[in-house]
Amino acid sequence: MYQVKKIARSEFVPIRNLTYHVQVWGEPAPHKTPLVMVHGWMDVAASYQFVVDAFAQDHYIIAPDWRGYGKTSSGPVDNYWFPDYLADLDFLLDHYAPQQQVNLVGHSLGGNVVMIYAGVRPERIRRLVNLEGFGMPATTPDQAPARYAQWMNELKKLHQGEMELKSYDSAAGVARRLMKTNPRLGADKANWLATHWAQENADGTWSILGQAAHKISNAQLYRVEEVLAIYQRISMPVLAVEASDNSLEMWWKGKFTLAQYHERMKSVPNVQIGRIEDAGHMMHHDQPEVLAAMIESFIA
Numbered sequence: 001m002y003q004v005k006k007i008a009r010s011e012f013v014p015i016r017n018l019t020y021h022v023q024v025w026g027e028p029a030p031h032k033t034p035l036v037m038v039h040g041w042m043d044v045a046a047s048y049q050f051v052v053d054a055f056a057q058d059h060y061i062i063a064p065d066w067r068g069y070g071k072t073s074s075g076p077v078d079n080y081w082f083p084d085y086l087a088d089l090d091f092l093l094d095h096y097a098p099q100q101q102v103n104l105v106g107h108s109l110g111g112n113v114v115m116i117y118a119g120v121r122p123e124r125i126r127r128l129v130n131l132e133g134f135g136m137p138a139t140t141p142d143q144a145p146a147r148y149a150q151w152m153n154e155l156k157k158l159h160q161g162e163m164e165l166k167s168y169d170s171a172a173g174v175a176r177r178l179m180k181t182n183p184r185l186g187a188d189k190a191n192w193l194a195t196h197w198a199q200e201n202a203d204g205t206w207s208i209l210g211q212a213a214h215k216i217s218n219a220q221l222y223r224v225e226e227v228l229a230i231y232q233r234i235s236m237p238v239l240a241v242e243a244s245d246n247s248l249e250m251w252w253k254g255k256f257t258l259a260q261y262h263e264r265m266k267s268v269p270n271v272q273i274g275r276i277e278d279a280g281h282m283m284h285h286d287q288p289e290v291l292a293a294m295i296e297s298f299i300a
Contacts, residue, residue, distance in 0.1 A: 002192035005053040008046070008063075010071070015091045016084075021045070021071035022092070025052050025061040033126055033299070034097045037063040038089065040108025042210045044070035046196035047107075050189065051284050054292035062096050064088075066110075068211040070196075078158055079151075079216040085113045086120065093124055101126040103299045106133055107284060118238070119230030127299045128238045131291075132281055134248055135264065136222035137256035144221055151219035163215050168206045174198045184279070184286045193285075224264070231267040238271040239298045241291065243279040 008023040023045040028034065037048050045063035052061055067088060068074035093102060104125050106114030111133015118128050139147075157163050168174045174194035179185050185193075198206045248258050265271055274294055279286040 002050075002188040004049060004192075006049075006055075008049070008052075012071075013064075013092065013095050015088055015095070018067055018072065018074065018088075020067070020088070020092065021065045022096075023048075023061075023063045023065075025063075026059050028060045032058075032060045033100070034102045035059045035061045035105065035299070036089075036093070036096070036102045037061060037105040038107070038110035038113060039063070039066065039069070040106075040110050041214065042069075042208070043107070044196055044209060046070070047193065048284060049192075049196075050288035051292045051295070054289040055296060056292070057296060062092075062102075064092055065209075068214060070209050074211060074213075077211075078155055078213050079219075080211075080214055082113075082116075082218065085109075086117050089113060089117055090121065097124075103127045103129075105129040105131065105295060107131040108133060108281065115234070115238075116227070116230055118236065119233040122233055122235040125236050128234070128236055129295055129298060130238060130240045131283060132242060132247060134256070134261050135224075135227060137252055138224045138260075139221040141221070147217070147221055148219055150217050154216045158213060158216060163212045165208045165210065165212050167201070168198065169204075171195055171198070171200070171206055174206050174208075182280060182282050182285060185282070189285060228264060228267045231264070232269070234268050234270075236270070237298075238268050239274055239294070240265060240268075240271055241274040241276060241283065241294060243281060243283045243286070244275065244277045245280040247281040 006025050008025050011022045011024055013020045013022055039045055039047050045065045048063050065072040066085060068080060101124060104114050111130040112135055114128060115130055115133055118125050171194045174197065175190035178190045178193055198208050200206055246258055248256055276283050276287050276290050283291055
């Protein structure tokens, strides 16, 4: 089992009628800029543990479980809206850093959230690190009718119990699932992650700590023009980190490419692209020491 070096404490914070679970490492201090780290789709805040352990310096780190993930209950909702992540983050910063800027890190879904947030509230961020928050393929208005229909059809499937997440016979089963998804993930990390990524049920099975409603497609189209207009307002330095494995090719099969993503990033006034070798999309698991050094160098 992976041996944790820096122990997190759990805090529960009232955010927009929800009780948000937040992992906190270190203590606040006048000389410290809070380091806020937000996770991706079907992940949890504890996923950053390996990076936190690899940091050479003493940081004050704040990492929430997004609504409907981990120990943050979302209530009886049947789908999730992207703007809610922006507002949740805004309220979270009101709580932890009301009078100061933060260094902000986001992975995947969380990377998309922090990029949009940075263009909406640029004054709140000192440095921004985007870990493969690529965005989505461009859309055209004529796709809207089918998208709304898809959204409603998926909602019906959810309510009919057709979109439930798979359960596992044991924590070891969860760990095997994690290693199957990410072949670079060692058994020690997988076994540790499994107990934070899932929880045991009364019957002894294990369920993922993520709501099935997260699988519902967004009813609204991804509008690249709006995204680029927001990107242009990102005033702080940005580090956009990519893994050597091309996840975009795997996900979108040519509908959205790394070259197109790089073209979009030209709208960000002050951005540098970083790359981590021998890593996939879960770079914070694959190469935590390399990623930790990149983040610390950038926010120094």
